[in-house]
Amino acid sequence: MADNTIIEEVILESTYEGPQGDNIFQDEEVIPNECQLIDSNNEVNDNDFHYDNNANEQVLIGLKADHTIELLTTGDEEVGSDEAICPSEEELHTNYSSSEEQAYHFPIYDAEREKFDPQLEVGKEFKNIEEFKEAVRNHGAASRCNFRFKPNDEFRAQAICKLACTWKIWASWNKKKGCVQIKSKNPEHTCIRNRTNRHCTAKYKAKRYLDTFKVDLNWKSKLIIKAVNDDMKLTINKVTAWMARRYARVLIQGSNEHHFGLLRSFAVEILRTNPGSTCIVAIHDLKFQGVYICLEACKRGFFGGCRQLLVLDGCFLKGTFGGQMLVAVELDANHYIYPVAYAIVERENATTWRWFIQHLGEDLKIMNSNEWTFMTDRQKGLQNVIDDLYLEAKHRFCVRHMYINFFRIDFKGLILKEYIWKAAKSTMVLEWMFWMGEMEKESSAAHNWLKKRHPSEGMSHGSMCMSVIE
Template identity: 40%
Template sequence: MGDPQFKIGMKFRDFKQFKDAVKNYGIKNIFVMNFRPNDSRRCKATCARGCPFYLWASLMERGSTTVQIKSGFMKHECAKEHKNRHVSAPWIARKYREQFRADPAWKLSGIIQAVRLNQSVEISRLTAFRAKSIALREIDGDEETQMQSLYDYRLELMKTHPGSTIKFRCDQGVFEAMYVCLAPLRLGFLAGCRRIISVDGCFLKGLYGGQLLSAVGVDANNCSYPLAWAVVNKETRMNWIWFLQLLSEDLSIGNSHGWAFVSDRQKVLVLV
């Protein structure tokens, strides 16, 4: 599909696969292709510059989706086209998905340069931005869909980590906060970590925003030990009290004697 070589009798799964192959051929060889007529029974691919090149494809038989090239003239007699509409944002996102996965911060200028060198096509910054957005959405997932699966996520965590504490807080059905303390982390902290807990918050960059509150301990090797975290709508006193109360219940802290809490890496003792 990356560099198709067409011939009479070649078969495709459906018209979409046929048109994708023709578009990839045009991108690879720097031509722009048109599709007309283009319906559920037939499709003709021609060169946009009007040269004799054409491919005629139709269904092999009624009731089937298999498409076959029935006739064609597969030589171009026109110049190359360095402004190719087939090099669209979705196409770039699919073509360079692994590069986006390896470098989510890939700059727009780098995307434009890669397309220019590899496809000999000029794209705008807007096309590069859209391609990056599509690729990262496909890699990271759609936030709206993920938010709808929060309860499924909770059930999966409870299934794989029995005894964990995972709680939601909602206001009239609207999600406000989520608290997570996995049982293995809690038991490991109580068994081998010092009674020192660092708490901090940071902004969440995404469709819904919010704050991430976290509690981190110190293990026997003086390394950070994740203990519990919460996603809240805002970093407020009420949200911090809610988070620390749940944390104290998980750790059975009835008396603050012997416990030290550090906030923003400052030596501040907090009584619970």
Template identity: 35%
Template structure:
């Protein structure tokens, strides 16, 4: 596909495969080739670079009940000159063609990327196309990881068949989280607005463990009640005294916790407290004293730090 060569009688599995081959040929040859006919039965490609250019490719389905296309007529001669810009060299094409190189170097310089396209394909592309191509490539790369991890169970079954007596265990459920849940909301950016409500725990290795999230229109008392009711049901929280919730001082959250879990401990995030505290008590010394008081684990220690 990187350097397609056409010949009479060449067959393609379907129309899309043929069209992709024509696009690749146009890029490699530097010719402005357009599809003048493009339907489910036939495809005709001509060179738009010169009115009298003899290049033509005509293909059609070989059978009504099949998707296979075959080239019926072909002339590869050109009387036009090469071009260095084509609509086919868009961001999507760049992301597919250079995905492997981007995978190896996610910080690939835009100028170097552009120079590589010019050297390899003699095509000029814009910086905007390069930026979009890099973002699209990341989606392709991350998507492939998701697909591969999803096949781990198939891989384990293959290993069991090929290596009799081996032990393979996949464990994807984390246990040992502390009865401490941090809850917060944040705004969504992009074409789909709204807010995300989250509940995050802490596992036995002091790592953050995402417990639940929901996308809602606005962060309000009613949305928090809906979210936390589902959370309580899923975690089967019956004894509120055994749980601690941490949040910022969002007005709707305080009465929600008091209503749904009146016996649970509800504490405020010190980072959010400090953002209010520093407006009246600025400076590193005051910040350090605040954090020492927050970290106090006994009442006498806490009272001594608060007195300071």
């Protein structure tokens, strides 16, 4: 008979009972073509010699109603179907035909289930080389072994232990199956485990302890170090622990790029949940220029319990994209800082300040009169904008910036510093005159320098020019 002849169907009598005593076969079952029995010579004799041998060895194949293989029994030994059909390393290198290879079901790497303890076995399939190398790195972190790849390209990779160890594993591209497959492996380690591991990176630790970071996003670095030492027997430094916490924040909260993509949705959500608020996103040529936000609740609080005094200042933003924040705050009845409005812009200059103050004036109904007072630092651009928009309004400067100049002139000492702040915080003329007299007793030169200052610099009678910005 010609080679590669197969048995198309075999009739088995229902003589096997399951573990519960019920008959798991119908009266007659036909073995599907994918379960064909093939002899070692790929031939079937005319006298059914191959079938007789199998029948003598009691090869039973149980089929359920969905026509899936449930159990393979040979003699008194029972094995699972996956164990029965997976080849050994020697069988993987034999010259089987394509029809014979279809009978094998190789294990497929599950990145989600095996990401922290991958099982690297001969025949396991991966999507690409990068997934295989990631599995090897995770295995190295779990086993405290340092691996390197040589050779290493798009279609093949061999991982070997760095410390002249005999452990190695080889994987390459399988053209017939369209995947990367492990071809050989030497599982024996002859090296000594290290307390430091190059594969235990910040990203690996962030993913491994992601559930803990979700509970406590500010997990302390020393506690991260202790957890890694107890669980993995590895030693890491504070920088690696800090980087792991930062990457965990990205996994949980999203990256800055992702948040900027949601800026329009953020503006719509503000207007939906806070009716009457103002949220303006400035975009020019599809490039972000700034965003201005003034909540309705803050406006009502300002009109209901705050004086017509606004403190304006800006600060730098520390992040991926940088930029600056412009803020307008006030002191409430309890002398606490009360936020009114803020804006995020690319840089602090006269143009961005004018844009911010114009929208602020519309929300707070600021009039060009002496009833309003603005307090700022000594930035020339901001001072010119206020003089241009609200010429009649009063303008005061922060005492903190004035004290810097006071200190540079060599008027130093804690006593002079206390007197200048007491005078600046005075709300009555008599109180202000008392502290100025105490300063004159301590240093007449310092007293004369302050007397020459313009009243807008915070030393006028009865003015309240504390540094609430800081």
